[in-house]
Amino acid sequence: MTVSLRRDAPPAGQDAGRGRGPSSQPCSVRILNQIRKGGLPYLFLLPALLLELLIHFVPMFFGILISFKQLTLFFIRNWQGAPWAGLGNYRIAVDVNGAIGSALLHSFLVTCGFTVLAVGFSWLFGTVAAILTQDSFRGRAALRTIFLTPFALPVYASVIIWSFMFQYNNGLVNDLLHNVLGITSKPSFWLLGHNSFFALVIISVWRNWPFAFLCVMAGLQGIPRELYEASAIDGAGIWQQIRRITMPSLRAVNQVLVLVLFLWTFNDFTTPYVLFGASAPSPADVISVHIYQASFITWNFGEGSAMSVLMLIFLLLVTAVYLTVTSRRRKNA
Amino acid sequence: MRMIRVSAIAAAATTLLTLTACGGGTSTGPGGNSSSNSITYWASNQGASLQADYSVLNPELAKFKQQTGITVHLQVIGWADLLNRILAATTTGQGPDVVNIGNTWSASLQATGAFLPFTGSTFNQVGGESKFLTSALGSTGAAGKPPTAVPLYSLAYALYYNKAMFKAAGIASPPATWSELVADGKRLTHGSQYGLAVEGASIPENIHNVFILSKQNGASFFDSAGNPTFTTAGNVAAVQQWVNFMGADHIVNPGDAQYDQNQSLSDFAKGKAAMLLWQAAGTALKADGMASGAYGVAPVPVESGTPSSSNPDSMVAGINLAVFKDSKNQAAALKFVKFMTSQAESAKLNGEYGSIPPVTSALTATPAANQEQTVLRNVLSSSAVALPQVPKESQFETVVGTAVKNLFADAASGKPVSAATVKQQLSSAQQQMGS
Numbered sequence: 045m046t047v048s049l050r051r052d053a054p055p056a057g058q059d060a061g062r063g064r065g066p067s068s069q070p071c072s073v074r075i076l077n078q079i080r081k082g083g084l085p086y087l088f089l090l091p092a093l094l095l096e097l098l099i100h101f102v103p104m105f106f107g108i109l110i111s112f113k114q115l116t117l118f119f120i121r122n123w124q125g126a127p128w129a130g131l132g133n134y135r136i137a138v139d140v141n142g143a144i145g146s147a148l149l150h151s152f153l154v155t156c157g158f159t160v161l162a163v164g165f166s167w168l169f170g171t172v173a174a175i176l177t178q179d180s181f182r183g184r185a186a187l188r189t190i191f192l193t194p195f196a197l198p199v200y201a202s203v204i205i206w207s208f209m210f211q212y213n214n215g216l217v218n219d220l221l222h223n224v225l226g227i228t229s230k231p232s233f234w235l236l237g238h239n240s241f242f243a244l245v246i247i248s249v250w251r252n253w254p255f256a257f258l259c260v261m262a263g264l265q266g267i268p269r270e271l272y273e274a275s276a277i278d279g280a281g282i283w284q285q286i287r288r289i290t291m292p293s294l295r296a297v298n299q300v301l302v303l304v305l306f307l308w309t310f311n312d313f314t315t316p317y318v319l320f321g322a323s324a325p326s327p328a329d330v331i332s333v334h335i336y337q338a339s340f341i342t343w344n345f346g347e348g349s350a351m352s353v354l355m356l357i358f359l360l361l362v363t364a365v366y367l368t369v370t371s372r373r374r375k376n377a
Numbered sequence: 378m379r380m381i382r383v384s385a386i387a388a389a390a391t392t393l394l395t396l397t398a399c400g401g402g403t404s405t406g407p408g409g410n411s412s413s414n415s416i417t418y419w420a421s422n423q424g425a426s427l428q429a430d431y432s433v434l435n436p437e438l439a440k441f442k443q444q445t446g447i448t449v450h451l452q453v454i455g456w457a458d459l460l461n462r463i464l465a466a467t468t469t470g471q472g473p474d475v476v477n478i479g480n481t482w483s484a485s486l487q488a489t490g491a492f493l494p495f496t497g498s499t500f501n502q503v504g505g506e507s508k509f510l511t512s513a514l515g516s517t518g519a520a521g522k523p524p525t526a527v528p529l530y531s532l533a534y535a536l537y538y539n540k541a542m543f544k545a546a547g548i549a550s551p552p553a554t555w556s557e558l559v560a561d562g563k564r565l566t567h568g569s570q571y572g573l574a575v576e577g578a579s580i581p582e583n584i585h586n587v588f589i590l591s592k593q594n595g596a597s598f599f600d601s602a603g604n605p606t607f608t609t610a611g612n613v614a615a616v617q618q619w620v621n622f623m624g625a626d627h628i629v630n631p632g633d634a635q636y637d638q639n640q641s642l643s644d645f646a647k648g649k650a651a652m653l654l655w656q657a658a659g660t661a662l663k664a665d666g667m668a669s670g671a672y673g674v675a676p677v678p679v680e681s682g683t684p685s686s687s688n689p690d691s692m693v694a695g696i697n698l699a700v701f702k703d704s705k706n707q708a709a710a711l712k713f714v715k716f717m718t719s720q721a722e723s724a725k726l727n728g729e730y731g732s733i734p735p736v737t738s739a740l741t742a743t744p745a746a747n748q749e750q751t752v753l754r755n756v757l758s759s760s761a762v763a764l765p766q767v768p769k770e771s772q773f774e775t776v777v778g779t780a781v782k783n784l785f786a787d788a789a790s791g792k793p794v795s796a797a798t799v800k801q802q803l804s805s806a807q808q809q810m811g812s
Contacts, residue, residue, distance in 0.1 A: 117485055117486075117488050117489050117768060117771075118488050118489065118490075118768070120464065120467050120468050120489055121467050121468070121470075121489050121490050121491055123468060142808070143805055143808030143809050144808075144809060147805075147809065211632075211635065212631070212632040212634075212635050212789075213630070213632040231632075233631075233634070233635065233786070233789060233790060235635050236578075236634055236635055236786040236789060236790070237786050237787075237789075237790050321578070321637060322580075322775075323580065323775065323778070323779040323782065325782075325783065325786060326783060337775065340461060340464070342771075342772045342775055342776070342809070343464070343485070343771065343772065
């Protein structure tokens with residue numbers, strides 16, 4: 045009996061203790077054995093897990109805690125002593141009839157519009173460029189490198205350069221559109237009024253499309269050439285190849301790519317902050333800067349945290365729905 | 378597939394987590410708060426660059442060390458970061474011992490309780506309250522409470538005008554009233570040259586100018602209880618007047634609506650505008666290549682033509698010096714405050730930065746170096762008033778400054794700025810002040 049059990053015993057690391065009689069060893073030793081054999085990998089992961097908790101979850105926990113407090117300038121020195129606000133901060137943030145709530149809603153809608161446009165164009169440019177550079181030709185490597193430059197440049201420096209280019213009096217953009225090409229009858233404001241929204245979209249697309257390009261390019265490497273050759277023999281044109289072969293094969297890559305681009309763009313703080321300073325013009329008042337202003341400039345950290353938590357919940361919901369929907373579709377496909 | 382989903386979730390989670398995890402970074406200088414014979418000092422950026430400040434301050438700190446044996450670790454911090462750094466230091470209790478603050482922040486920072494209040498005995502340790510100018514002490518915290526800081530450098534607004542342009546336009550003297558300023562401005566505006574340069578997107582500049590215009594209208598942005606009263610007729614008229622220099626009078630380049638990096642200073646220095654309202658612009662104009670003989674300095678206009686304390690033509694601008702309550706070495710910190718506000722140092726440092734010494738003995742000991750200094754000293758001693766010393770001051774600057782910035786954007790794109798639009802902007806600003 046014992047012999048046959050031993051022979052059938054699973055390899056070490058799965059459940060090696062099972063072969064011995066239940067009473068042959070004391071319980072503590074058995075647990076130790078189990079840890080030694082089965083849990084060892086987890087033991088190695090423990091420091092990383094603890095650090096992860098420390099770095100990500102502890103600040104997050106305090107962020108959520110603060111959102112239930114009236115943490116204004118009167119209490120920042122001793123924030124634990126700030127009075128509890130209950131759901132007060134949340135009530136103000138979602139009260140769309142109040143000044144703060146309606147400004148937050150406006151900012152939220154601006155951010156949604158900005159994100160849809162910026163992600164859409166980044167993805168489109170990245171995919172088109174990746175498909176166009178799929179076949180090898182002279183200078184392809186150089187071209188790919190040039191395409192990736194915006195992604196490699198430091199954000200701050202590149203956004204500052206864009207803000208110079210968008211200046212009203214002496215910016216390159218107005219110079220080109222107005223003085224050289226004569227498209228506009230007078231110089232336009234790019235960092236004020238409605239144009240500021242488009243300026244922000246343009247810079248965001250410029251910065252993020254190389255990432256889409258990189259991901260799609262990597263995804264394209266995995267598609268067997270034979271598929272294209274076979275389809276060409278069957279008479280498929282380039283559009284049909286893209287529609288029937290390239291896009292379906294890229295589905296997994298696109299799923300991650302669009303999600304990551306969405307989260308990056310939605311949360312992007314550096315671009316609008318460097319471009320507009322602490323108070324963005326109303327048409328480009330995206331939520332990250334809005335929350336910064338609500339908490340750091342007006343010194344109402346409770347309110348700012350409540351807004352952050354609401355944004356977190358929204359993004360979690362979007363992410364969950366997105367992953368469920370896209371995964372189900374893939375399973376059905 | 379599963380791996381991709383897992384990695385997608387992981388990527389999503391990491392990005393999401395950074396959201397609520399954001400907060401003010403803390404940084405302490407070398408030896409901050411700890412060793413007994415050294416203190417950390419955060420200085421604000423007063424010179425042309427951070428480096429220039431180090432070269433001005435370091436020799437003085439060496440003198441202080443020689444006199445007292447106390448080492449001062451100096452960190453010059455740009456204006457964009459200073460308030461956030463102070464807030465972070467306040468929250469964590471980890472910060473410098475001594476810090477420069479913009480004097481308009483005094484009441485707001487006082488409310489946090491971060492700084493050592495200057496009560497009678499504390500004042501005595503730095504040389505007594507009486508050594509400072511009364512007007513400068515007016516912006517060191519809320520009335521009726523011990524000051525939260527002491528004045529270090531004082532500044533006031535003045536009208537800078539281009540002498541050659543005035544001569545070419547046949548204008549004999551600088552405008553003393555706003556009607557004259559508009560009339561002169563129109564004569565000075567032609568081609569690519571404009572009558573007046575403003576910093577339309579700068580929150581502090583907008584606030585300072587609108588505040589003065591409102592004071593001249595007899596209005597106030599706060600009532601005596603410290604509650605906002607943004608939408609009173611006097612405030613609406615003040616904001617409308619300021620924005621309409623661009624919108625209705627057309628004496629300001631619409632491009633100025635975008636300015637928030639001191640571009641108006643350089644426009645004035647380069648002859649693109651004939652007038653500028655600024656505080657102690659001399660050093661900066663020199664750096665931009667404008668000779669001191671090329672411009673004249675006059676008091677900011679008031680409608681009556683004669684500024685007074687009830688009809689002010691400037692805010693009391695300036696920098697204060699505060700000691701952190703959490704400082705482990707308060708005695709050394711106060712010694713340093715005493716040193717920095719001593720007659721010799723006050724005269725020396727204010728001379729370097731082109732500001733006015735708020736220490737009476739230093740002011741009387743050093744005669745005004747030029748016409749600019751004479752005007753600024755006069756303004757500061759007779760017709761300058763402090764910005765509201767209420768805890769919500771910093772909030773007020775942000776929301777009203779942003780409202781004015783938005784109105785400038787309207788004016789620049791040709792939209793009329795009526796009293797109704799101004800009132801609507803100010804009313805929404807007031808609502809954002811919350812309870």
